[in-house]
């Protein structure tokens with residue numbers, strides 16, 4: 001474990017070790033950065049990403065497209081590990097690959113799950129590196145006894161058996177299972193700026209960061225460089241918190257996810273605030289007047305005491321049917337749609353099904369569109385409609401995401417990495433619409449100047465990316481070189497000068513974006 005001197009490991013009763021800062025960090029500053037100790041590309045991306053530096057070019061808002069990654073080539077021996085350069089290949093060979101290459105070659109064309117490869121990389125470590133890593137791992141939580149009680153435990157044992165056999169480790173199966181449990185508790189996924197998850201990392205210092213649903217820090221990657229960055233000011237002596245779950249979910253669902261995946265009952269300031277703070281993630285709406293209400297009790301509670309008693313709307317005095325089960329009934333309706341479990345489109349019929357279920361819930365007028373369970377399903381529809389080149393739908397959904405959901409889902413929307421990913425996707429879609437000239441009559445009625453919208457989004461992205469990723473990140477360079485320069489070139493010298501020397505306000509960007517917002521709001525009633 002190697003920590004910079006500004007960060008100190010500290011034991012906290014109830015949550016184990018955590019990291020605190022030894023000096024003040026202003027908002028949007030970098031707390032520390034490092035190349036993670038062990039990283040492995042996700043199986044789905046293995047042949048399209050460099051296993052050493054995770055080189056990518058975020059060319060679309062949704063997934064890596066052929067041609068968007070600098071050309072990678074496979075290791076000539078195992079043919080299942082890819083690199084962008086001989087230098088990367090050599091570095092990875094020295095660090096890990098020389099010990100796993102033969103094993104992967106024997107298994108090819110099958111590739112073990114990335115968690116198993118990661119486990120093998122740890123089992124195959126040797127010498128000083130092994131000693132240092134294993135002793136840093138010792139105190140990390142495995143939750144093995146909790147995991148033993150879960151349905152998935154058998155799968156973990158099978159995966160451990162595989163890794164033990166392939167690696168030929170002298171460790172007992174029990175020790176390997178415990179190691180896998182530590183990986184499950186302490187590894188993090190690698191998101192591209194587009195929010196595609198392309199791999200996992202395990203790092204004995206980064207894994208010490210504890211969770212809060214109201215985090216003060218975020219982990220981002222610039223290629224394979226991991227950065228822990230403050231999203232608000234963090235005072236000397238304060239603990240660093242990131243979020244482990246989908247932070248757009250309402251409190252009971254976040255708590256459930258943390259309990260089942262990380263085995264703790266979250267008592268953070270968002271789950272048990274010292275004073276009653278409105279949190280839009282927990283909003284329900286009065287179906288008559290639309291006033292939000294917050295039904296969850298905010299003291300440490302058991303499942304039984306989760307709701308406060310809601311009898312009538314505090315604003316219009318509408319009497320809710322069936323008190324005190326109001327919220328329970330709404331939550332049951334949400335659960336019945338299955339929408340909360342939708343994280344991607346798996347078959348052709350699914351988009352229509354998702355849309356009709358969203359409509360069903362939207363019509364109840366009791367759950368606001370800006371919160372879960374509308375967020376994930378809506379996000380998964382966007383790439384589908386982009387692929388269909390259905391711009392009416394794509395722009396409508398992106399508009400809802402950008403104007404209505406992002407403002408609420410991220411506490412500091414301007415500085416949330418996911419918000420930037422959505423802006424990037426917005427850019428890509430507008431570009432398609434402009435290039436193809438395909439714009440339906442419905443969209444035309446709004447007289448939107450898509451070029452102006454696109455220009456403003458690119459300028460905003462260029463301004464915001466350094467606050468999240470630091471200066472000169474691959475993402476920032478990509479936006480500048482592939483979008484901004486190109487747009488300026490296309491405008492010609494006169495227009496380019498006007499745009500470069502003017503504010504977005506003067507250029508009328510906000511007015512044009514408002515037209516898309518209006519379109520998105522009307523779109524909600526139309527679908």
Ligand SMILES: C[S@@+](CC[C@H](N)C(=O)[O-])C[C@H]1O[C@@H](n2cnc3c(N)ncnc32)[C@H](O)[C@@H]1O
Nearest residue numbers: 015016017140141186207208209210211262264
């Ligand atoms: C990635 S580890 C964080 C480091 C950990 N505290 C340790 O000592 O190894 C995740 C585990 O830490 C604990 N943890 C993290 N955040 C917590 C929190 N807010 N409250 C209680 N326990 C927490 C849980 O046991 C969780 O499974």
